[in-house]
């Protein structure tokens with residue numbers, strides 16, 4: 001997979017809170033906060049609910065109540081002076097720099113989903129994506145990098161510490177690569193689509209188990225990621241040219257490999273060193289995650305991602 005060298009990147013939906021300028025996520029929390037916690041943090045990987053359970057400022061409501069105490073800069077100032085906004089200008093940048101790669105993937109995801117939702121009469125509002133390092137305050141409370149990338153339904157924003165991508169390879173043993181990384185963002189966008197469609201209201205926070213609403217929600221987000229993947233090469237930027245080209249079978253295999261590495265059973269047995277306990281499943285097994293990504297990719301149709309349908313075979 002490559003990005004069109006000449007495509008313009010749009011950083012307007014990115015908030016770069018990484019170090020340096022003292023943005024609102026700038027390490028002021030001092031290391032780990034409650035959501036992390038050693039080995040447990042990994043269980044919340046690519047999570048959705050952990051933060052909402054913590055209460056915090058947002059809870060399940062729509063409040064966007066970031067306290068001003070973390071840094072002196074207003075959000076706009078942080079954005080204007082951010083590293084990503086300054087250095088991520090073109091597809092060529094996306095091909096060479098990790099943060100710009102994520103910006104480009106965000107652009108593609110926004111492009112696809114705004115079209116797809118418009119076709120079904122739903123207004124698409126893009127989520128903001130926050131790059132942070134160490135810890136961050138969100139509309140769902142405070143979080144540390146240990147929880148992995150996540151979507152906060154309290155403020156409709158995505159949060160990612162880009163060092164997670166290194167961890168995926170070093171700790172989870174994933175093969176990595178740009179398309180595998182794109183899958184992670186596409187999954188988080190899947191949660192945003194669920195928030196726009198109201199699907200997340202069908203899930204009770206904290207419920208677990210192989211047929212729980214939580215697992216259904218996560219598998220659906222994987223399916224939506226696959227749907228985007230199916231359309232990624234035909235999703236144009238504002239200039240009309242496809243931003244992404246050359247998705248290969250190896251790319252798809254790398255995305256599936258990542259999906260498998262963050263399956264509940266893999267994490268419990270391979271990383272947690274314990275037995276597989278289905279009653280604690282929150283995201284689905286490795287097989288299930290691969291299967292639902294594949295369903296989305298092979299059909300290219302979000303309607304085929306109804307993991308909540310009566311009698312659906314979750315795999």
Ligand SMILES: [Zn+2]
Pocket residue numbers: 046047048187191218221
């Ligand atoms: Zn998720």
